[in-house]
Amino acid sequence: xxxxxxxxxxxxxxxxxxxxxxxKKKIEKSRISVLSYNEKTFEEKELKNxxxxxxxxxxxxxxxxxxxxxxxxxxxxxxxxHYGIHPLTLEDILNTSQRPKVEIFEDHIFIIMKMITFxxxxxxxxxxxxxxxxxxxxxxxxxxxxxxxxxxxxxxxRKGNGRIRKMSPDYxxxxxxxxxxxxxxxxxxxxxxxxxxxxxxxxxxxxxxxxKNIYEIKKQVLFLRKSIWPMxxxxxxxxxxxxxLIKKTTIPYLRGLYDHIIQVIDTIEINRELLAGMLELYLxxxxxxxxxxxxxxxxxxxxxxxxxxxxxxxxxxxxxLPELKWHFGYFGMWAxxxxxxxxxxxYFRRKKWL
Numbered sequence: 228x229x230x231x232x233x234x235x236x237x238x239x240x241x242x243x244x245x246x247x248x249x250x251k252k253k254i255e256k257s258r259i260s261v262l263s264y265n266e267k268t269f270e271e272k273e274l275k276n277x278x279x280x281x282x283x284x285x286x287x288x289x290x291x292x293x294x295x296x297x298x299x300x301x302x303x304x305x306x307x308x309h310y311g312i313h314p315l316t317l318e319d320i321l322n323t324s325q326r327p328k329v330e331i332f333e334d335h336i337f338i339i340m341k342m343i344t345f346x347x348x349x350x351x352x353x354x355x356x357x358x359x360x361x362x363x364x365x366x367x368x369x370x371x372x373x374x375x376x377x378x379x380x381x382x383x384x385r386k387g388n389g390r391i392r393k394m395s396p397d398y399x400x401x402x403x404x405x406x407x408x409x410x411x412x413x414x415x416x417x418x419x420x421x422x423x424x425x426x427x428x429x430x431x432x433x434x435x436x437x438x439k440n441i442y443e444i445k446k447q448v449l450f451l452r453k454s455i456w457p458m459x460x461x462x463x464x465x466x467x468x469x470x471x472l473i474k475k476t477t478i479p480y481l482r483g484l485y486d487h488i489i490q491v492i493d494t495i496e497i498n499r500e501l502l503a504g505m506l507e508l509y510l511x512x513x514x515x516x517x518x519x520x521x522x523x524x525x526x527x528x529x530x531x532x533x534x535x536x537x538x539x540x541x542x543x544x545x546x547x548l549p550e551l552k553w554h555f556g557y558f559g560m561w562a563x564x565x566x567x568x569x570x571x572x573x574y575f576r577r578k579k580w581l
Contacts, residue, residue, distance in 0.1 A: 256296065256299070257294060257295060257296035257297070257298070257299040257302050258273065258294070258295040258296060258373060259273065259274040259276075259277060259279075259280060259292070259293070259294050259295075259302070260272070260273045260274065260292075260293050260295075261273075261274060261280060261283060261290060261291065261292050261293070262290070262291040262293075262381065262384055263283065263286065263288060263289070263290045263291075264288055264289055264384055264392055265287065265288030265289065265392065266392050266393050268288070269384065269385060269387070269392070271381075271385065277302045277305045277306060278305075280292055280306070280309075281309050283365065284309065284310060284362075284365065285364075286364070287364070288364070289364060289365070289366070289394075289395065289396050289399055290364065290365040290366070290396075291365070291366050291368070291384075291399060292306075292365060292366070292367045292368070293367075293368045293370065294306070294367070294368070294369045294370065295370050295371075295372060295373040296370075296371070296372065296373075297320065297321055297323070297369060297370075297371055300321065303317055303320060303321060303369070304317065306367065310335070310360065310362065310365075310367065311334060311335070312335065312337075312360060313332060313337075316330065316332075316337045316360075319337070319339065319358070320358040320369050323355075323356040323371055324356075325339050325356060326339070326453075326457045327339050327340045327341055327454070327455075327457040327458045327461050328457060328460075328461050329461040329462075329464045329465045329468075331464070331468050331470050334362065334363070335360055335361060335362045335472070336360070336361040336400075336465070336468070336470060336472055336473075337358070337359070337360060337361075338358070338359040338360075338361065338400065338404070338461065338465070339356060339357075339358050339359075339461075340356075340357050340359070340404060340407055340458060340461070341354045341355070341356060341357070341407075341454035341455070341458075342354070342355045342356075342357045342370075342375060342376060342407050342410070343407075343410060343411060343414055343451065343454060343455075344376070344410075344414075345413070345414045345417055347417070350417075350421060350444075351447070352414060352447050352450065352451065354450070354454050355370065355371050355372065355375075356370075356371060357369070357370055357375075357403075357407070359400055359403060361396060361397060361400045361472055362396065362472070363396070363472065364396060365396060366396050366399045366400050366403070368403065376406055376407070376410050377403065377406055379406070380402055380403065380406050394476070394477070395474050395476075395477070396472075397472055397473050397474055397477045398474075398476075398477050398480065401477055401480050401481055401484060404462070404484055405480075405484055405487075408458075408484060408487045408488060408491065409487075411451075411455060411491045412487075412490075412491065412494075414451070415451070415491065415494045415495065415498070418444065418447065418448065418451075418498060419494075419498065421444055422444065422498060422501055422502065422505070425437065425440050425441060425444070425505065426501070426505055429505055429508055429509055429512070430508070433509055433512040433513065433516075437509055438506075438509055441502060441505055441506055441509065444502065445499075445502045445506075448495060448498050448499055448502060449499075451495055452492075452495050452496075452499070455488070455491055455492065455495065456492060456495075458488050459485070459488050459489065459492060462481060462484055462485045462488055463485055465481055466478060466481040466482055466484075466485055522580075526575065526580070526581065529571070530568055530571055530572070533564075533567050533571075534564050534567065534568070537560065537563065537564055537567075541560060
C-alpha cells in the first residue's frame with residue numbers, strides 16, 4: 228500500500244491530464260489484441276504494434292480492442308490521440324485505484340469497473356481495474372494484466388452464438404459488464420459457503436481461530452462492497468443517458484444489469500449482517516463459556532470455605548480444645564465435614580445452580 232501511495236503522490240503538482248502509471252507492473256510487455264465482427268464475418272488477431280489498430284477506427288461492424296498491461300504509457304497515449312480520448316480519461320485509465328464510474332462524452336463513453344477474481348486455495352479475492360471506451364463502432368478495454376473472465380464472451384463472438392454478432396458496440400459493452408456482474412454472484416456464493424461453514428463451527432465448538440476467520444472474511448466482504456457499490460450508480464447513469472451511443476434496444480439489458488447489481492449489493496449487505504451476528508455469537512459463546520468456568524470455580528470455593536474454617540479451628544495448637552482428646556474426634560470431624568458438603572450440594576441442586 229505504501230508503494231501505491233508513493234506513486235500516487237508523484238502526481239502532486241502535475242497539471243491535470245498528466246499520464247503517470249499508478250499501479251504494479253504485472254506484465255513485461257503490453258499486449259494488444261483485436262476482435263472484429265459483424266453478423267456474417269469474424270476476425271481475431273494479436274497486433275504487433277499500436278499503429279496497426281489505427282486503421283480499425285472507421286471499419287464497418289464492431290471492433291473490440293483489448294490492451295493488457297498499462298505500464299507502457301506511450302501505447303495508451305497513442306490510442307488516446309487517435310481515438311480522441313480526453314487526457315483526463317487517459318489519466319484515470321492509468322490510475323488503477325479509481326472507483327467504478329461512468330463518464331459520458333459527445334463521441335465516446337468511459338466506464339471503469341472492478342473485475343474480481345477468487346483464489347480457492349487461500350480463499351482470498353483479488354481486484355483488477357478494467358477501463359472501457361465505448362465509441363461509435365468500437366469498444367476499447369484496458370486491463371492491468373493478461374487473463375480475464377471474458378473467454379466465454381469471446382467464444383460466443385467466435386461461434387456467433389446468441390445475438391451479440393447482430394448487435395451494436397453498446398451491447399458488447401453491456402456484455403462485458405454483465406460477465407463481470409455474473410462473476411460477482413459466483414464469488415458471493417463461495418463466500419456464502421465459507422460463512423455457513425464458519426457458522427456451523429461457531430455454534431458447535433467455538434475456537435480461538437474462529438475470530439480470526441470471521442475478521443478475515445469480513446475484510447473480504449468490505450472489499451467487495453467498496454468495489455461493487457459504486458457500480459449501481461454507474462450502471463444507472465449509463466441506462467439513463469441520452470447518448471446516441473446507447474441504442475434503445477440495449478436499454479432493457481442495462482435495466483436488467485442494474486437489477487443484478489442491486490441483488491449483488493443486497494447479498495453483500497446480508498453477508499455483512501451475518502458476519503456481525505457471528506461475531507456477537509462468538510463473543511457471547513466465549514463469555515458464556517467463561518461464566519460456566521467461573522461458576523464451577525465459585526462452587527468449589529464455596530464448598531471448601533466451611534471445610535477450611537473447620538480445619539483451621541482444629542488445626543490450632545491450644546491445649547484445651549474440647550474435642551482434642553475425644554476418641555472419635557477425628558472421625559467425627561470428617562463426618563461433620565461430609566455432612567456439610569452434602570448439605571451444600573443438595574442446596575445448590577435445589578436452587579438449580581448445578
